[in-house]
Every structure is written in structure tokens, then in C-alpha cells.
Amino acid sequence: MQFERRADVSVTLLVVAPLAAITVALLLCAGLIAAAGVSPITAYGEMLRGALGSRLSITETLTRAIPLIFTGLAAAVAFRARVWNIGGEGQFYIGALVTAGLGHSLFASLPAPIAISLLLAVSAICGALLLMAPVALRLRFGVDEVVVTLLMNFIVLLFVGLMVEGPLKDPMAFGWPQSVPVDPSLRLPRLVPRTRLHIGLLVALVAALTVWIVQARTVFGTEMRAAGLSPRAAAFAGIPLPRILMSVAFLSGGLAALAGSVEVLGPTGYVTTTMSPGFGYAGIVVAMLAALHPAGVVAAAIFIATVFVGADAMSRATGVPSFIADVIMSVSLLAMLTALLFTTYRIKR
Amino acid sequence: MTGPVLELNRINKRFGALVANDDVSFQLGQGEILALLGENGAGKTTLMNIIFGHYTADSGEVRVNGRLLSPGQPRAAIAAGVGMVHQHFTLAGNLTVLDNIIIGSEPLLRPDSRRHEADAKIRNLSRTFGLPVDPAARVGDLSVGERQRVEILKALYRDSRILILDEPTAVLARPEAEQLFKTLKGMTANGLSIIFISHKLHEVMAASSRVVVLRGGRVVAERATQTTSAAELAEVMVGRSVKRPTREPHASGRPVIAASDLCVSQAHGAGLDGATFEVREGEILGIVGVSGNGQAALGRVLSGVAHASAGELTFQGEDITRLSPRGLIRRGIGRIPEDRHAEGVIGDLAVWENAVLERLDSSVYSSWGFIRRTESRSFAAGLISRFDIRGATPATRTRQLSGGNMQKLILGRNLATAPKFILANQPTRGLDEGAIAAVHAELLAARSAGAAILLISEDLDEAVALSDRIQAIVKGRLSRPVVAGEADARMLGLMMAGVWEENHAV
Numbered sequence: 001m002q003f004e005r006r007a008d009v010s011v012t013l014l015v016v017a018p019l020a021a022i023t024v025a026l027l028l029c030a031g032l033i034a035a036a037g038v039s040p041i042t043a044y045g046e047m048l049r050g051a052l053g054s055r056l057s058i059t060e061t062l063t064r065a066i067p068l069i070f071t072g073l074a075a076a077v078a079f080r081a082r083v084w085n086i087g088g089e090g091q092f093y094i095g096a097l098v099t100a101g102l103g104h105s106l107f108a109s110l111p112a113p114i115a116i117s118l119l120l121a122v123s124a125i126c127g128a129l130l131l132m133a134p135v136a137l138r139l140r141f142g143v144d145e146v147v148v149t150l151l152m153n154f155i156v157l158l159f160v161g162l163m164v165e166g167p168l169k170d171p172m173a174f175g176w177p178q179s180v181p182v183d184p185s186l187r188l189p190r191l192v193p194r195t196r197l198h199i200g201l202l203v204a205l206v207a208a209l210t211v212w213i214v215q216a217r218t219v220f221g222t223e224m225r226a227a228g229l230s231p232r233a234a235a236f237a238g239i240p241l242p243r244i245l246m247s248v249a250f251l252s253g254g255l256a257a258l259a260g261s262v263e264v265l266g267p268t269g270y271v272t273t274t275m276s277p278g279f280g281y282a283g284i285v286v287a288m289l290a291a292l293h294p295a296g297v298v299a300a301a302i303f304i305a306t307v308f309v310g311a312d313a314m315s316r317a318t319g320v321p322s323f324i325a326d327v328i329m330s331v332s333l334l335a336m337l338t339a340l341l342f343t344t345y346r347i348k349r
Numbered sequence: 350m351t352g353p354v355l356e357l358n359r360i361n362k363r364f365g366a367l368v369a370n371d372d373v374s375f376q377l378g379q380g381e382i383l384a385l386l387g388e389n390g391a392g393k394t395t396l397m398n399i400i401f402g403h404y405t406a407d408s409g410e411v412r413v414n415g416r417l418l419s420p421g422q423p424r425a426a427i428a429a430g431v432g433m434v435h436q437h438f439t440l441a442g443n444l445t446v447l448d449n450i451i452i453g454s455e456p457l458l459r460p461d462s463r464r465h466e467a468d469a470k471i472r473n474l475s476r477t478f479g480l481p482v483d484p485a486a487r488v489g490d491l492s493v494g495e496r497q498r499v500e501i502l503k504a505l506y507r508d509s510r511i512l513i514l515d516e517p518t519a520v521l522a523r524p525e526a527e528q529l530f531k532t533l534k535g536m537t538a539n540g541l542s543i544i545f546i547s548h549k550l551h552e553v554m555a556a557s558s559r560v561v562v563l564r565g566g567r568v569v570a571e572r573a574t575q576t577t578s579a580a581e582l583a584e585v586m587v588g589r590s591v592k593r594p595t596r597e598p599h600a601s602g603r604p605v606i607a608a609s610d611l612c613v614s615q616a617h618g619a620g621l622d623g624a625t626f627e628v629r630e631g632e633i634l635g636i637v638g639v640s641g642n643g644q645a646a647l648g649r650v651l652s653g654v655a656h657a658s659a660g661e662l663t664f665q666g667e668d669i670t671r672l673s674p675r676g677l678i679r680r681g682i683g684r685i686p687e688d689r690h691a692e693g694v695i696g697d698l699a700v701w702e703n704a705v706l707e708r709l710d711s712s713v714y715s716s717w718g719f720i721r722r723t724e725s726r727s728f729a730a731g732l733i734s735r736f737d738i739r740g741a742t743p744a745t746r747t748r749q750l751s752g753g754n755m756q757k758l759i760l761g762r763n764l765a766t767a768p769k770f771i772l773a774n775q776p777t778r779g780l781d782e783g784a785i786a787a788v789h790a791e792l793l794a795a796r797s798a799g800a801a802i803l804l805i806s807e808d809l810d811e812a813v814a815l816s817d818r819i820q821a822i823v824k825g826r827l828s829r830p831v832v833a834g835e836a837d838a839r840m841l842g843l844m845m846a847g848v849w850e851e852n853h854a855v
Contacts, residue, residue: 237706
């Protein structure tokens with residue numbers, strides 16, 4: 001068996017590939033659920049009901065999807081230009097930390113819309129810098145950004161721990177390691193009353209649309225794709241690679257930090273070291289399932305959110321551990337990577 | 350007379366709608382050198398892959414010494430004594446010659462690999478067939494010509510009696526190619542039978558005893574080499590008579606670009622060591638030389654992706670030594686890169702995107718950072734019709750174009766803006782006759798329009814046919830220019846060997 005490159009990749013194939021990957025992943029995980037002694041049909045039924053069965057659960061799922069859209073876009077933008085940003089988790093926490101630190105007192109005197117915009121912008125810039133540093137190291141010294149961004153996640157998380165145990169510790173939290181909350185006037189308004197769903201969803205959708213337009217219609221988007229597809233040819237054609245890659249890092253790091261910032265301004269109000277169930281890493285899965293397309297990112301983020309929110313409900317109803325959500329996500333990624341192989345190559349006989 | 354050693358009977362192979370081989374039959378006789386001639390895409394490589402078992406034919410059979418070869422099994426082909434030398438070498442650079450040769454032909458799980466016997470056998474083969482190479486050398490340290498010898502030895506080591514070489518001279522400089530053909534002739538005297546695939550007429554005429562011409566997957570002619578001519582073969586290969594355009598002499602104008610004492614040091618291969626030249630309006634300056642003598646460094650400097658460490662490059666009086674590619678493009682310098690796949694185009698982008706890739710910052714194709722898609726697409730459509738880029742629409746993925754049409758796209762995007770200086774680095778390498786003629790015609794038209802052109806070519810015939818003046822490049826140094834009409838092959842050969850330096854050193 002040999003593989004040969006497909007001359008052309010049809011759009012249909014690009015849509016079918018993730019759907020097929022998800023189907024395969026769900027079938028494989030059905031085996032695990034059955035092994036746990038529960039009918040997969042019942043389990044998946046509970047999962048769907050838990051995630052999408054009521055108005056409240058739908059809003060809960062969408063709330064969960066918001067940070068995933070941001071981290072998914074961050075990964076998609078970076079991967080498109082072959083900047084391997086594995087540091088979404090760290091950038092998420094930096095965004096959250098900066099927002100909580102400044103939002104407690106500093107910006108509270110300004111009118112809310114201005115203060116919120118400033119908080120989002122400053123947080124995004126901090127996340128951007130966190131990724132620009134490793135990309136600069138790669139451009140200057142050839143340091144592998146995969147290793148640097150991955151390891152920085154742990155450093156950032158420990159730093160957040162230091163802050164919430166120390167200078168930013170909330171004295172009113174009965175000793176829990178959490179930061180002082182942001183000023184209530186700065187919290188994002190609710191989209192649906194009496195739920196946790198906030199207007200961060202609209203911000204995320206606008207971000208996805210913006211990324212789409214930038215990638216498909218602008219000079220920067222074309223240069224960025226060219227740099228990712230063939231750095232040598234891009235450089236030959238006069239595209240300034242260092243500047244393009246630094247701009248991509250700015251965009252990607254900023255988007256991941258926005259996830260953290262919006263999460264603090266939205267549902268939580270403060271920072272803890274456990275506020276992210278791996279949003280940064282899940283963003284990579286979201287980006288891959290989306291085949292790096294911004295519209296796909298939104299869909300994939302909602303799918304992953306459905307799995308996680310639904311898994312909790314399923315776990316309560318059937319006793320299957322909610323870790324199954326992590327398994328489904330991971331198997332989906334593996335299936336998607338395999339599917340991507342088949343969209344680019346076909347088996348040659 | 351004995352029967353044929355290799356026999357192809359009515360081979361058919363399709364890939365989807367594409368018919369790669371259409372009812373192909375021919376025979377290879379004992380001790381023969383058979384040339385399989387055809388343009389790119391004529392089905393030569395497919396056919397060889399069928400013989401060797403990489404592909405399975407849809408119908409038809411292959412017989413070796415009268416016995417049917419089971420299809421789709423390279424191992425069966427090897428066992429029957431068929432060896433293949435691929436166009437792109439399949440050697441591991443970090444292993445020795447010996448390891449590369451015995452790998453795959455010795456059992457995987459045997460502790461005592463018989464290295465001594467293998468070593469002796471390789472030395473014996475290399476003596477018998479005139480393929481000098483040191484079995485203990487690391488393949489990564491060998492020249493391209495030596496690597497090819499290793500590939501041939503690998504086939505011989507497996508006791509091949511029939512050798513198939515796919516475009517064996519594609520990567521070789523002329524002297525190496527001549528040496529190869531001499532070796533092949535010697536091998537047939539030792540009882541081997543050889544098929545080599547080529548689209549170069551002169552080497553087919555020089556080296557083969559018989560020629561089979563493929564066109565569009567069919568055998569269109571079969572000739573004894575002595576009874577045919579290059580002109581006849583060219584015509585049957587292309588299907589119409591193709592004549593390369595010829596250069597009309599005319600006076601050249603003011604100097605456009607000048608280099609003085611350019612120096613570049615490179616980690617691998619020759620750099621530049623004090624290169625000096627000047628190209629005038631309406632003139633083509635040819636740079637000839639054996640591959641690896643600094644052509645790559647010269648190309649990199651003139652296209653802006655590398656900068657000279659010493660010396661000066663001026664364009665219409667302005668110092669452009671340290672300009673980026675974008676700076677050069679903005680000043681009206683056209684650049685045709687050496688490797689069109691790696692540098693010229695991006696295969697996964699659309700034709701229109703590649704057409705405007707160098708000019709994304711121009712206000713014609715973008716405004717406020719947004720690409721003007723209508724203008725860009727119509728520019729690409731214009732290139733497609735003006736430069737006869739076949740099989741392309743602006744939206745086609747560039748990967749789908751053939752090499753010749755890709756080159757026309759690169760030429761087109763450079764020539765469309767009437768550049769004052771054009772760097773043409775190996776502009777016809779790997780192209781077929783029809784495409785070469787088209788590229789030559791375009792370059793000569795640009796010359797007539799007053800462009801200064803620097804042509805870097807390893808094809809001496811091409812350089813002589815197109816250039817007004819010629820300089821040889823040897824170890825990063827340039828010879829004094831000679832007028833092309835006054836230089837004969839012997840003189841150029843001496844120049845490429847660096848003999849001029851001794852003349853001037855005295």
C-alpha cells in the first residue's frame with residue numbers, strides 16, 4: 001500500500017472528514033462505555049440531553065464553548081503559518097490574571113464599556129507578548145517553539161498560583177486560593193437572563209469572522225498562508241517572513257489570552273489555578289477538527305463543549321466516569337489526523 | 350539469435366481519466382541500450398514502474414527471458430534480474446556505501462551480516478563495470494555522480510541483468526553524463542541489457558542503440574539509432590515540428606546592471622569569489638559552468654535572498670547590494686528561480702495567488718491591506734492567455750500544472766511588468782522540447798524589447814544559442830566575457846575547466 005498526493009482536494013471532502021472522524025471516535029468510545037457496563041445508546045442519550053436537552057443546558061454548553069472558540073482560533077491562526085503554538089493554556093492564564101489584577105481596582109473608575117475594552121486589549125497584548133518571545137527565539141536562534149511554549153504553560157500556571165496565594169489573594173475567600181474578584185461593574189452582561197451565558201459569545205463570533213476575513217481577503221492573510229505553505233518560496237517572492245511570523249504570534253497569543261480574559265469577565269469573576277480544564281490544549285483539538293478554518297472552529301468548539309458538559313450529566317445519570325469526555329476528545333483528534341491524511345493523500349494501488 | 354530478454358505486451362494503464370499507457374509493446378534485446386524517449390507526461394516513468402512492480406498494469410504482461418513476471422511485486426522483478434535506478438536517489442546519506450547497497454537484500458534478523466563478502470563483491474563489481482566508488486565512504490559525502498554509481502551498484506549487487514535508468518542525467522553535469530554513458534556501454538559488453546529513459550535528444554543519439562518514442566502513452570516510433578536523426582526524433586516525440594527560436598543579432602545599449610568583485614561565502618558548495626560582470630540593455634549574458642561552481646550563490650544574490658559579503662551590485666547606477674527581494678521587485682527586476690517548485694511557486698495556492706504573490710504590496714492588487722481579487726484574477730487570466738499556460742484557470746491549484754506551464758506562469762508574472770533586468774536561473778531545466786522553445790522565445794522577446802538578461806545555464810547549447818556574450822563560472826570566479834558567436838565548444842570547455850585563469854595569471 002502506498003500513498004499518493006491528491007491533485008485537488010474537494011470542499012466536500014473537507015467537510016466530510018471531521019464528521020467522519022467524530023463518528024469513528026464516538027463508535028470507538030461506545031466500546032469503552034459498553035465495557036463500563038452501560039449501554040452506549042443510553043449513555044450518549046444522557047450526554048445529548050445533558051448538553052442540549054434544555055434551555056439551561058444549551059446556554060451552559062455555549063458558555064463552555066466561548067473560551068474554546070478563542071483558543072481554537074489561536075491555534076488555527078498559528079498552525080496555518082506553521083507557528084506551533086502549544087502555549088495556549090499559558091496565554092489563557094496570563095489573560096485571566098491580567099484581567100483580574102487590573103479589573104479589581106485600576107479600571108473600575110472608567111465607564112464600563114471603555115474599561116472592559118481596555119482590559120481585553122491589555123490582556124490580549126500580554127498574551128501576545130508571551131508567544132512573541134518564543135517565536136523571536138526561533139527566528140533569531142532556531143529554538144524550537146513547541147518545547148518553549150509547552151514548558152511555559154507550567155511556568156505561567158505556577159506564577160498564577162504564586163499571585164493568588166500572595167499579592168492578589170482574596171481575603172474574603174475563606175483561605176481558598178483565588179484572586180480578588182473584578183469590580184462587578186466590569187462583568188460582561190448576560191446574553192440570556194438567569195443563565196451564565198454572556199455576551200462574550202458575540203465577541204468570540206466576531207473574532208472568528210475577523211480571522212476569516214483576514215485570512216481569506218487580506219494581503220496579510222495571503223502572506224501568512226504563503227509563509228506556512230512554503231517559507232522559501234514566500235521569502236523569494238519578497239514576503240518578509242520574520243515580520244509575518246511575529247504578527248501571527250501577536251494574533252495567536254492575543255486570541256488565547258482573550259479566552260482567559262473573557263472567562264474572568266464572564267462566568268467566574270476571579271482567577272484560580274483550576275479555572276481552565278485545559279482550554280488551551282483543547283483549542284488545539286478544536287483547530288485540528290476545524291481543519292484550521294475559522295468557521296469550523298466555532299462548530300468544533302461547540303462540539304467539544306457538548307461532549308464535556310454532556311459527559312458530566314452522563315456521569316451523574318449512568319455512573320460512567322466523566323473522564324470519557326477527555327477520551328472522546330483525544331480519539332477525535334487522532335481520528336481527525338488520520339482523516340486529514342486521507343484528504344491530502346489517497347491510497348495508490 | 351536468442352529471444353528478447355525483456356518483453357512488454359500490450360500494456361495499458363489509466364489513472365482515473367488519464368491514460369498513462371495505451372497498448373504499449375516493445376522488446377529489449379540482449380546487450381542492447383534502448384532509449385525510451387518522450388516528453389514529460391508521455392508515460393515513460395509509469396511504464397518503468399509497471400515493469401518494476403511499483404504499479405500494476407490494467408492489462409498486458411511483462412516477460413523476462415520469456416517467463417511471465419508476476420505483476421505488482423518489486424521482489425519478483427528483482428528476483429528475475431531487473432534492477433531500477435530512480436531519478437531521485439533512494440540512498441540514506443548517513444550510512445556508508447556498503448550499508449546502502451546491502452540494505453534490503455540481506456535478511457533482517459541475522460546477527461552475522463556478511464559484510465566482508467559483500468565488500469569483496471562490491472569491489473569486484475565496481476572494477477568489472479568501471480564504477481569507481483569507495484564502499485566505506487559515507488553516502489552523504491559523495492558527489493551526485495558518485496551517488497548515482499552507488500545506485501547502479503546497488504542494482505548490480507542484486508545480480509541484475511537488465512538495468513532500467515529513469516532520467517539518469519537529470520542531476521548530472523555534462524562530463525559526468527558522458528562518463529555515465531561510457532560506463533553503460535561497457536556494461537552491455539559484459540552482457541547487461543539497459544533501458545534508459547530520457548527526453549534529451551542529444552544523449553539518446555549519442556548513447557543508445559535503439560530508440561522507442563512514447564507520446565501520449567503510446568509508442569509512436571521505434572528506430573535503430575543509426576537510421577534516424579535528432580530532428581526526426583524531435584518531430585515524432587512532440588508530434589509536430591518544433592524549432593527552437595534563434596537569436597537575431599542587434600546592438601546592445603547602456604549597461605543596466607553591473608557587479609564588481611561580489612563575494613559570498615556559503616556553508617555548502619561554492620560561493621562567489623570576486624565575481625564581476627555587466628549586462629546591457631537588449632543583451633543576454635550567459636553564465637556557463639559545471640554544476641556546483643557558485644551558480645546557486647550568484648542566483649541567490651541577484652534575487653535578493655542572500656547578500657554579498659563584499660563587492661557591489663548596481664542597477665541603473667543605484668547600489669542594490671543589500672536590497673531585499675521586495676526592494677528588487679519594486680525596482681523592476683524580474684527573477685526566475687533555479688528551483689521552480691521550491692522557490693518559484695507555492696503549489697497549494699491558486700494560480701492567481703501565485704501570479705500576484707510578488708506584488709501584493711502594489712496598489713494595483715491591493716488597497717487598505719485587502720486584496721483586490723477582481724484585478725488579481727484578471728491579471729492571472731491575462732497571463733494564462735498571453736503566455737499559453739495550459740490546463741489552468743486563475744482558480745486552479747498551481748500544483749496541478751505541469752513543470753513547463755508552471756515555468757510559463759513564473760516567466761509571465763515577471764515579464765508582464767516589462768522588467769529592465771531579468772535573472773533567468775536554469776530557466777529550462779527539466780522542461781520538454783515544446784516548453785523549452787516557448788521559454789526561449791519569451792526570453793528573446795524580452796531581449797528585443799530592451800531588457801538586460803543574465804542567463805545562468807548548465808546547458809551549453811542553450812547558453813550559446815541565447816547569449817550575446819558568455820562568461821564561465823569556476824569555483825565562484827567569473828572568466829572574462831567572450832562573444833558567443835566567436836566561442837566554440839572547445840574554448841568554452843576550457844573556460845569551464847578554469848583554464849583562462851592561467852592565461853591571465855602570467
